[in-house]
Amino acid sequence: MSRDARTVGAPSSSVLDEPATGAAPITREELHQLARHRAATPTTSCYLDVDGRHLIRPQDLTRSVDGVLRRARARAGGDPSRLEDLDRIDAYLHSGFDRTGVRGLAIFANEAAGLWKVVPLPCSVPNHVSVGESPLLGPLEVALADHEPIGVLLVDKARLRMLVFSWGELREQEELAGDLLANDFDVSNSRDEAHLDGRANELHDRQVRLAARAAFEVQARSGFRRLVIGGPDHLVADVERNLHPYLRKIYHGRIDLGPGAGHDELRRAVDVAEAEIARALQAAAVDRLRDVAGRPDGRSGVAGLGPVLHALATHRVDRLLVSSGYEAAGWRCPACATLAECGPTCPGCGQTMRPVEDVVSEAVDAAAAERAHIDVCVGNADLDVLGRIGALLRY
């Protein structure tokens, strides 16, 4: 019996000849091309949250997008080139683009210089519009770096499947199906029950080892950063115990599916797991904020609008946490771009600041421009208690 004929991890199917994970929304070459773009006319970089999980109805999306574009137009100062680019972005967004699998958009526009690039992202990004001589790639790079592919291990006593969910795509990595164990387990050869039990245990243990090894080898190959496992409880419990320590660290939990699961139910289960993972990461960041924001040195984190704006002005924000829907009037200095809760004298340069209708969105813009990680938290009561906005600091 050639029971090890199909070794887990050996490239036994054509699937493995393809890239191990789904394609990123933008290629390295395209990113470099954008980074090299320079023109005499200003380039508009527009990041938009189009996530259907909280912008459910088309009118929710329209309201959100219109607010972003209205603020961008107000800041364009009548520059025809900037207004033309905003008009084109506006037209694109109102043309009813396909939101399937898309939670964020990055749009780079400079009509006069022939630049128009839309990058649909399967992850949400905070709303942000900036204008400069070159495209603003920081938020896109942060989104690419923050992307967490999820490994999905499905196991029962006879089958083993390993998939990776990445950039909105679910890809099969390994499949050991069929009579893997049944071949070995020829009941007719033995009537000795103790012997049969022994064989069953042996096969169970072997399946546990194969499953743990498949997860380890696919992780090494594909680099998934979270793991979920589905299968019968007693088997999954033993697989969990046999995971490599690194996999145990990135293990998220169980899903209620086995190796026979269809593509659509797998997609739904992974979507749920992905949302749970994102919420857990946000909750951990808010916990950390709560721990450090009260410290007297104010060095590792700050909470509340005033302290956050001050931290932004001194370029110390590493991670900005803001409650979804939080808006507040404030001030912005036309000379040095400092944001403040109270005006009109700029705390940075002493000039007279101008009032802005929503200094929170200005703060998100400023943080995005500095490549800070930005978490827009939905329904996080702990963050609300801390003043609906906070920041973990670089130093």
Ligand SMILES: [Zn+2]
């Ligand atoms: Zn100033």
